[in-house]
Amino acid sequence: MAFRHKHILGIEHLSAEDIQLILDTAESFKEINSRDIKKVPTLRGKTIINAFFEASTRTRLSFEIAGKRLSADSVNISGSTSSVVKGETLEDTAKNIEAMAPDIIVIRHGHSGSPHYLAERVGCSIINAGDGAHEHPSQALLDLMTMREHKGSIKGLEVAIVGDITHSRVARSNIYALTRMGARIRLAGPGTMIPAGIEKMGDVTVFNDLRDAIKDADVVMMLRIQLERQSKTLLPSLREYARYFGLNQENLKLARPDAIVMHPGPMNRGVEISSYVSDGEQNVILDQVENGVAVRMALLYLVSGVDAILAE
Amino acid sequence: MEKLIIKGGRVIDPAQNLDETLDILIENGVVVSIGGGIDAEDAEVIDATGKLVTPGLVDIHVHLRDPGFEYKEDIASGTRSAVAGGFTSVACMPNTKPVNDNHTITSYILQKAEKEGSCRVFPIASITKGMAGESLTEMGELKEIGCCAVSDDGVPVSNSEMMRRAMEYARPFGLAIVTHAEDLALVGSGVMNEGPVATELGLKGIPWVAEDAATVRDVMLSELTGCRLHVCHVSTKGSVDIVRQAKRRGVPVTCEATPHHFSLTEEAVRGYNTNAKMNPPLRSEEDRQAVLAGLADGTIDAIATDHAPHHLDEKNVEFNIAMNGVVGLETALSLSLQLVRDGVIDLHRMIELLTCSPARALDLPVGTLEIGSDADVTIIDPDLKWTVDAQQLASKSKNTPFDGWEMQGAAVCTVVGGKVMFDIAK
Numbered sequence: 001m002a003f004r005h006k007h008i009l010g011i012e013h014l015s016a017e018d019i020q021l022i023l024d025t026a027e028s029f030k031e032i033n034s035r036d037i038k039k040v041p042t043l044r045g046k047t048i049i050n051a052f053f054e055a056s057t058r059t060r061l062s063f064e065i066a067g068k069r070l071s072a073d074s075v076n077i078s079g080s081t082s083s084v085v086k087g088e089t090l091e092d093t094a095k096n097i098e099a100m101a102p103d104i105i106v107i108r109h110g111h112s113g114s115p116h117y118l119a120e121r122v123g124c125s126i127i128n129a130g131d132g133a134h135e136h137p138s139q140a141l142l143d144l145m146t147m148r149e150h151k152g153s154i155k156g157l158e159v160a161i162v163g164d165i166t167h168s169r170v171a172r173s174n175i176y177a178l179t180r181m182g183a184r185i186r187l188a189g190p191g192t193m194i195p196a197g198i199e200k201m202g203d204v205t206v207f208n209d210l211r212d213a214i215k216d217a218d219v220v221m222m223l224r225i226q227l228e229r230q231s232k233t234l235l236p237s238l239r240e241y242a243r244y245f246g247l248n249q250e251n252l253k254l255a256r257p258d259a260i261v262m263h264p265g266p267m268n269r270g271v272e273i274s275s276y277v278s279d280g281e282q283n284v285i286l287d288q289v290e291n292g293v294a295v296r297m298a299l300l301y302l303v304s305g306v307d308a309i310l311a312e
Numbered sequence: 313m314e315k316l317i318i319k320g321g322r323v324i325d326p327a328q329n330l331d332e333t334l335d336i337l338i339e340n341g342v343v344v345s346i347g348g349g350i351d352a353e354d355a356e357v358i359d360a361t362g363k364l365v366t367p368g369l370v371d372i373h374v375h376l377r378d379p380g381f382e383y384k385e386d387i388a389s390g391t392r393s394a395v396a397g398g399f400t401s402v403a404c405m406p407n408t409k410p411v412n413d414n415h416t417i418t419s420y421i422l423q424k425a426e427k428e429g430s431c432r433v434f435p436i437a438s439i440t441k442g443m444a445g446e447s448l449t450e451m452g453e454l455k456e457i458g459c460c461a462v463s464d465d466g467v468p469v470s471n472s473e474m475m476r477r478a479m480e481y482a483r484p485f486g487l488a489i490v491t492h493a494e495d496l497a498l499v500g501s502g503v504m505n506e507g508p509v510a511t512e513l514g515l516k517g518i519p520w521v522a523e524d525a526a527t528v529r530d531v532m533l534s535e536l537t538g539c540r541l542h543v544c545h546v547s548t549k550g551s552v553d554i555v556r557q558a559k560r561r562g563v564p565v566t567c568e569a570t571p572h573h574f575s576l577t578e579e580a581v582r583g584y585n586t587n588a589k590m591n592p593p594l595r596s597e598e599d600r601q602a603v604l605a606g607l608a609d610g611t612i613d614a615i616a617t618d619h620a621p622h623h624l625d626e627k628n629v630e631f632n633i634a635m636n637g638v639v640g641l642e643t644a645l646s647l648s649l650q651l652v653r654d655g656v657i658d659l660h661r662m663i664e665l666l667t668c669s670p671a672r673a674l675d676l677p678v679g680t681l682e683i684g685s686d687a688d689v690t691i692i693d694p695d696l697k698w699t700v701d702a703q704q705l706a707s708k709s710k711n712t713p714f715d716g717w718e719m720q721g722a723a724v725c726t727v728v729g730g731k732v733m734f735d736i737a738k
């Protein structure tokens with residue numbers, strides 16, 4: 001099956017077949033990452049610009065490694081070193097980047113819709129590495145890849161997503177992806193962090209109580225509480241957050257015994273997740289990180305449209 | 313003596329309950345007679361056969377941006393845009409730079425309108441100095457020199473006591489308070505209507521209660537003080553209902569709806585369309601239906617555009633940081649005619665909402681073709697098909713959400729004080 005998307009702006013635009021293809025492609029790339037020489041010439045001569053207008057360590061690193069393992073030339077620009085801080089518009093920044101003829105721009109931006117904005121204005125492929133509270137497609141895909149590895153199939157899984165849903169692009173992309181692949185989503189979080197109409201985005205049920213949301217779940221995904229971002233009107237204290245919405249050994253027992261625990265990172269230990277759980281037997285958090293590289297290799301490969309043999 | 317005869321059109325003037333094929337004779341800028349078979353030597357004649365002839369349209373909510381933001385619009389371009397859309401009178405909001413909170417700015421606007429304007433301009437002064445919400449403007453003098461009302465549109469008066477005092481003070485001068493009803497704390501950093509679409513797009517929502525809560529407050533203050541209140545751009549089911557109930561109780565309140573709120577919903581934001589960003593935001597279909605019902609049952613007194621020009625650079629950015637507002641003078645009439653075709657309101661009601669009813673809301677001496685009144689006339693071809701091309705608008709700014717829309721009906725000739733200020737053929 002051919003991949004017909006020039007951009008990856010969000011999971012919203014991907015079909016179940018697209019997702020399947022991305023995950024299958026990622027699986028075949030994953031093998032490269034365990035070789036002695038972790039490099040294939042697939043994207044030799046291609047230029048990738050990782051434009052990160054918002055602080056990020058792991059996603060940027062993951063995209064950068066993915067590009068290098070495919071032999072592409074990748075260059076990073078970040079919010080603090082790019083000209084964005086000098087008051088240049090995103091359009092001008094984009095046109096300047098484009099004038100240097102990259103093949104792919106990977107963009108992380110604080111404003112929802114920025115990748116969409118770029119895609120309308122530049123000629124190369126755009127991959128969304130997280131835009132505002134909108135989407136974070138590569139994260140959802142690596143989450144699905146991890147679930148598939150551990151559970152065999154996504155279809156029929158009960159997936160609990162817990163935390164600040166309102167500000168979470170990870171939650172939105174996962175809701176689209178999981179719904180498309182036939183999983184059911186249960187959401188829980190403080191009342192101030194459940195956005196209006198979230199049930200309409202997919203196969204979603206909202207629970208008031210964390211314990212009801214994770215009862216008999218196959219997957220428990222804890223979202224990061226963005227300590228720096230939460231205004232005082234949203235939460236009384238982290239102490240209370242941990243008490244009612246934190247995952248610990250006790251409440252995890254409500255999930256299926258073989259449930260896996262996920263977290264997109266970076267974690268706030270002792271807030272949304274206790275160290276006993278994050279380091280416990282059910283955690284697959286580092287698998288997520290590992291799969292992140294493979295999924296991003298797959299995305300770069302698929303949007304670049306090269307006909308090369310996957311792995312030599 | 314300058315004479316003009318508008319011949320053979322279907323003259324509709326809701327103020328006089330008139331609907332007949334008649335001729336209108338205008339002498340020296342004044343309507344002198346309306347009747348059949350009027351002829352006069354040395355009169356210029358406009359053939360209006362097959363057209364509607366109405367009092368000049370009145371828009372009581374326009375941002376002319378002059379002084380201070382002439383790169384978006386100025387009095388010349390804004391009033392050119394008005395007559396191109398069939399409007400002969402506009403009331404302009406005070407959020408200029410400096411704010412229209414004093415004699416000097418009001419005089420500047422009136423003089424410039426006199427010199428360069430294509431239509432009548434009625435300045436609205438601010439309620440508080442600098443629209444800062446802290447102290448009252450000199451409303452007595454402002455009224456005397458030509459302001460028709462007071463408003464802090466765009467920066468609503470948050471302090472309830474301030475608003476109470478403003479109403480108490482304005483009432484004896486006969487000034488209406490024009491309110492942009494939004495509770496700014498509830499608006500927060502929201503950029504579109506709160507609901508499923510905002511959630512999907514990952515954009516911060518503005519809940520309906522931000523408008524309803526502020527509308528309730530101002531309606532009750534009007535009830536307390538007896539001051540006339542005009543509520544700008546009602547966009548929610550709740551605020552339409554609040555005004556409806558207040559009118560039943562005899563509260564001296566009027567309100568307006570914009571063409572964008574009655575024609576579009578929050579769905580228009582999809583794709584992060586910054587020309588669908590305004591305050592109050594485009595709402596849900598349920599809200600839109602409530603606005604339509606309000607237009608039909610008399611709750612809403614006026615169709616007003618909230619014409620809000622912005623430069624391309626202020627819209628060609630990420631949705632979160634784009635400016636609020638859209639231009640509307642040149643699309644309002646066509647969108648209103650669409651309501652008639654859709655059976656929401658009849659033609660009389662539509663013309664009433666664009667002429668005598670808004671004039672009454674702000675007590676403007678326009679909006680009718682009665683003998684002896686200033687000869688402001690709009691000739692409308694209700695069937696004319698045209699396509700909106702933002703680049704062709706007379707306004708300096710092109711921020712319309714209706715670019716590319718197929719329209720039906722338009723003003724073909726706009727007469728202000730007996731002078732043809734717009735002719736589609738030219």
Ligand SMILES: [Zn+2]
Binds near residue numbers: 465591
């Ligand atoms: Zn307003």
